[in-house]
Amino acid sequence: MIFKMLLKRLECFSLSILLVLTPILHAEETSEYSFMSFFEEDERVTLLVKDTFVDLYTGPGYGFPRQYSAKSGESLEIIRRRTSWYRVVTDTGVEGWVEEDQLAGLTLLNGRGEDFQKAVLDDFHNARFEMSMFAGGLSDDTQYNVRLGYKLTEFLEAEAMYGQAFSDFSDTRFYSIGLQAKPIRGNRWEPYFGLSTGTLDNDPNDTVIGGESTSDDITMAQIGLRFYLTRNFVLRAEYGRMLLHVDDDRRDELDLLSFGIGAFF
Numbered sequence: 001m002i003f004k005m006l007l008k009r010l011e012c013f014s015l016s017i018l019l020v021l022t023p024i025l026h027a028e029e030t031s032e033y034s035f036m037s038f039f040e041e042d043e044r045v046t047l048l049v050k051d052t053f054v055d056l057y058t059g060p061g062y063g064f065p066r067q068y069s070a071k072s073g074e075s076l077e078i079i080r081r082r083t084s085w086y087r088v089v090t091d092t093g094v095e096g097w098v099e100e101d102q103l104a105g106l107t108l109l110n111g112r113g114e115d116f117q118k119a120v121l122d123d124f125h126n127a128r129f130e131m132s133m134f135a136g137g138l139s140d141d142t143q144y145n146v147r148l149g150y151k152l153t154e155f156l157e158a159e160a161m162y163g164q165a166f167s168d169f170s171d172t173r174f175y176s177i178g179l180q181a182k183p184i185r186g187n188r189w190e191p192y193f194g195l196s197t198g199t200l201d202n203d204p205n206d207t208v209i210g211g212e213s214t215s216d217d218i219t220m221a222q223i224g225l226r227f228y229l230t231r232n233f234v235l236r237a238e239y240g241r242m243l244l245h246v247d248d249d250r251r252d253e254l255d256l257l258s259f260g261i262g263a264f265f
Contacts, residue, residue, distance in 0.1 A: 045078045047106035054106070056096025060085035068094050075109060084231045101230060124228040125185050127151065127264035130159075132236055134260030138165040138172065145174075145258060155182050161196070170211070174200040174242075176220060190226040195219070200244060217245040220256065234262045 049070050056068040060082040068090070070076060076088040076098065084100040130149040137143060145163030152158055157180045165172040178196020200218045204211025224238030240256035 046109040047076045047078070047103060048109050049074045049076065050107055052105070054098055054102050056088065056090075056094065056098055058096065060087075060097045062099070064097070067096050070094075076103070076106070078103075121187065121228060123232075124188075124226075124234065124264065125190065126154075127232075130157075130234070130262050130264040132234075132260050132262030134163075134236070134238075134258035136256070136258040136260075138163075138174075138242075138256055139254045141165040141167040141172065143172075143256070143258075147262075149180070152179075156180070157182065157192075159194070159196070161198070168205070169207075170202050170204045172200060172202050174198060174218065176218065178220070178222075180222070180224075188228040190228075192222075192224050192226065194222040194224075196222065200242075214246075219243045219245070222256075224258075226262075229261070232263050232265065234264060236260050236262055 049072055051072055053072075054070040054076065055066050056070060057064040058067050070090055075091045077091075079087045079089060079095070081087070082097075085097045086100065086103060087095065088098050088103075089095045128151045130147075130151075132147045132149070134145045134147070135143070143163055143165035145161055147159050147161045149157050149159040158177070159180055160177045161175065163174045165174070176196040176198030178194050178198075180192045180194035182190055182192045184191055197217070197219050199215060201213070201215045203213045220240045220242045222238055222240040224236060227235045229235050236259070238256075238258045240258070242254040242256050244252040244254060246252055
């Protein structure tokens with residue numbers, strides 16, 4: 001239930017952000033998407049259909065009519081891309097749009113010696129933006145947080161986080177910004193570690209007698225794992241050790257455990 005709720009909210013959140021980011025992403029489309037280099041006139045990808053049918057649609061989405069089904073033995077040449085859909089032309093001259101997951105299992109014919117699934121995963125490793133929603137625990141309290149990441153270099157990403165934690169005695173809000181290093185680029189897995197700094201605000205509930213609101217600086221060390229799920233979605237798991245700077249002589253430690261789902265662009 002929580003997973004479905006997070007996915008639904010993430011889709012709405014992603015759509016809103018996309019309306020803002022679309023002009024930026026479109027302006028840099030040819031340099032930021034790994035598949036764009038495959039679509040040059042002299043090195044287009046050609047794939048062979050084997051042991052299955054591949055449906056071609058009139059537009060980039062399942063809402064468009066299906067116009068043709070490529071059969072075993074036919075080849076598909078990729079012409080262009082729009083999000084996770086690819087415009088292809090068959091060896092008989094039929095053009096249409098195919099969803100990314102259908103292409104990932106086909107055989108590469110153009111002699112590049114690369115597996116197409118590896119090329120699909122390049123978008124996961126090279127995505128510029130990522131938005132994520134998490135649920136988990138802040139020590140003994142339940143917490144939720146949302147994040148926005150921006151890729152700085154091949155192995156370095158900046159990420160901002162806003163979260164809330166709830167207990168019987170107080171409500172907590174925490175904000176942070178930090179850097180994540182990704183030293184290993186595997187197949188569908190991508191481990192990372194990070195450092196971040198921010199603020200934690202704590203407001204006692206009305207039932208707490210004499211309680212006072214506090215706002216303290218925090219620093220946090222994190223270790224986590226991304227797993228490519230499908231299309232533009234990833235699963236994430238992360239553990240963070242949060243150091244709370246209460247005053248010059250006092251430091252409290254909190255454990256931040258988060259599991260969530262993200263969308264990359």
